[in-house]
Amino acid sequence: MEKSFRVNNFDLIRIFAAIQVLIFHAFDHLQIPRPDWATPLLYFPGVPIFYTISGYLISASFERSSDLRHYFRNRFLRIFPGLWGCLILTIGVASFFGFSFFSKQALIWLLSQMGGIIYTPEFLSGFGFGSYNGSLWTICVEMQFYFVLPIVYFIGKKIKHLNYLIFGAFFVFLIFAFTAKIYFPGIGTDNELRLEKLLRYSYFPHFYLFLAGVVMQRLQIYKSNWIYGKGLYWVVGFILLKILFPILSTPVLSIFSLLYLSVCTISVAYSNVGLSKKILKGNDISYGVYIYHGLILNVLVSMGLIGNLNYLWVVILGACILGYLSWVFVEKPFLLKKGLAATSHVPTKLADVTASRA
Numbered sequence: 028m029e030k031s032f033r034v035n036n037f038d039l040i041r042i043f044a045a046i047q048v049l050i051f052h053a054f055d056h057l058q059i060p061r062p063d064w065a066t067p068l069l070y071f072p073g074v075p076i077f078y079t080i081s082g083y084l085i086s087a088s089f090e091r092s093s094d095l096r097h098y099f100r101n102r103f104l105r106i107f108p109g110l111w112g113c114l115i116l117t118i119g120v121a122s123f124f125g126f127s128f129f130s131k132q133a134l135i136w137l138l139s140q141m142g143g144i145i146y147t148p149e150f151l152s153g154f155g156f157g158s159y160n161g162s163l164w165t166i167c168v169e170m171q172f173y174f175v176l177p178i179v180y181f182i183g184k185k186i187k188h189l190n191y192l193i194f195g196a197f198f199v200f201l202i203f204a205f206t207a208k209i210y211f212p213g214i215g216t217d218n219e220l221r222l223e224k225l226l227r228y229s230y231f232p233h234f235y236l237f238l239a240g241v242v243m244q245r246l247q248i249y250k251s252n253w254i255y256g257k258g259l260y261w262v263v264g265f266i267l268l269k270i271l272f273p274i275l276s277t278p279v280l281s282i283f284s285l286l287y288l289s290v291c292t293i294s295v296a297y298s299n300v301g302l303s304k305k306i307l308k309g310n311d312i313s314y315g316v317y318i319y320h321g322l323i324l325n326v327l328v329s330m331g332l333i334g335n336l337n338y339l340w341v342v343i344l345g346a347c348i349l350g351y352l353s354w355v356f357v358e359k360p361f362l363l364k365k366g367l368a369a370t371s372h373v374p375t376k377l378a379d380v381t382a383s384r385a
Contacts (some may be wrong), residue, residue, distance in 0.1 A: 030250050032087070035296040036303040037080055041313035044073035044080075047348075048162065049320040053342045056156040056324045057333045070269050071288065074165060075236050076194050079289040080296075081172060082240025089176055102173045105314075106143065106166065108361040109353050113160070113318045114140055116349075120322060122184050124329050138308060143170050155325025162321045164228060171230035190245055197238040200231070201282070207232040208279045235282075239289045249297045254290070258298030261291040313349025314358065323349075 039074040047068050054061050085102075092098035108357050118128055127150075128137070145163040179196055183189030186383070207214060213223045214232065226232060253263075265287055269275060275284040323345045332338055 030255050030297070031300075032096060032247075032249060034300045034304075035249075036300060037084065037296050038311045038313065039303040040076065040292060040296055041080065041311070042307075042316060043071070044076040045313045045317040045320075045346075046073075047071055047076075048073035049342060049346055050339065052161065052320065053339045056161075056328060057335075057338050057342075059334060059336055059339060062336065063155065067266070070191055070266060072285075074145060075285045075288060076292050077165070078172075078233055079240040079292050081169060082237035083244045083293060083332070084240075085173065085176060086241040086244045089180065097260060098177065099173070102170075104361050105358075106169070107141075109314050109318060109358045110143070110163075110166065111141060112353055113322065114356040115164075116319075117159060117322055120326060121151065121159065126151060126154055137221035155328040158321070159325065160318070160321035162317055167228055168230055168233055172234070175230060176237075176241070178202065188346070193238065193241055193245060197242055200235040200238060204235045204282055205279060206233050208282065212278060236285060236289060238295075239286060243289070243293050248293060250291075254294045255297045256299075258291070258295035261294040265291050310351065310354055311358075312347060312350035312354050315353035316346045318348075319353070320346040320348040322343050 039273070040189065050065060050068060053059060054065070066144070088101060089098050092101070116135075122128065130150065132148055132150055136146075136151075140163075141168050145160075145167050148157045151159045179193060180189065181187065183192035207226065211221045211223045211226055212230075214227045219227070230237075243249075265284075268287065269284065274280055321343055323342050327333065327338055332341075
């Protein structure tokens with residue numbers, strides 16, 4: 028079988044990652060006791076998967092772009108139309124629950140959100156679980172990835188050793204990630220300090236995963252017989268590793284398991300490669316699932332619908348429906364308007380689902 032970079036299962040993997048994030052957000056915010064079947068999903072955190080895929084596909088897209096304008100236009104089209112649609116619906120829903128947006132603070136907030144600077148203003152702190160959409164902070168991180176990547180390539184080409192620079196940057200940021208885990212243990216936890224939160228919103232502790240994707244793309248790892256078609260073996264090995272060596276789940280050593288997961292992600296993407304197209308028919312709803320599930324959770328919390336596992340399925344179904352509507356009526360038309368091929372078998376144009384990060 029011919030091994031093609033463009034034929035893959037990334038759309039399916041992104042939906043899995045988005046739903047993984049959704050499920051654990053639902054458990055937390057809807058106060059649902061975690062069932063036993065959900066525990067294995069902890070092995071496959073959605074946000075790191077998104078970061079790896081983003082690095083892998085965005086670097087390829089950048090290399091194919093004719094110039095920076097073309098590159099940033101593609102990034103803009105993938106992120107902002109869908110985000111703005113979500114913001115409009117969020118304002119409508121929050122207004123229904125009695126929140127007013129006719130103030131200077133609301134205007135500043137709206138302009139910031141439209142630019143991808145995500146935060147929850149004081150006047151919305153009482154909406155739902157206290158964050159108007161807790162998943163959107165990763166958009167800010169992804170945007171930093173997009174801006175830093177061209178700088179890395181520019182320096183690498185200037186010194187005429189692009190691969191060496193990328194590999195070196197990967198190891199530098201890997202060390203930074205270890206350091207952050209040791210000296211800022213509260214990042215991403217309920218005990219997160221202000222400085223730790225600011226660090227989480229920056230690209231520094233996450234960039235090693237993005238660069239891991241870039242490295243694998245540069246090495247054309249998908250062509251390897253150890254990777255192509257071997258996704259099941261990598262996943263089984265990953266699960267056994269997590270079970271046999273639980274120490275890898277500790278905050279510091281979890282970095283090693285996340286790197287292993289990065290390789291698993293690429294291998295799965297190039298295994299049974301017709302599956303994504305067969306199931307999804309080119310519909311990439313993962314971004315919509317990711318950005319809308321927080322709004323649905325806030326609606327349920329505001330209505331007092333918590334503590335019941337059945338509400339999880341309401342969130343999943345609702346997010347998938349809104350994700351599909353967002354893709355059909357917002358994201359896909361904008362991509363097609365600029366002449367971009369909006370199908371899953373052209374991954375270089377549909378690379379940046381932000382998610383996550385959460």
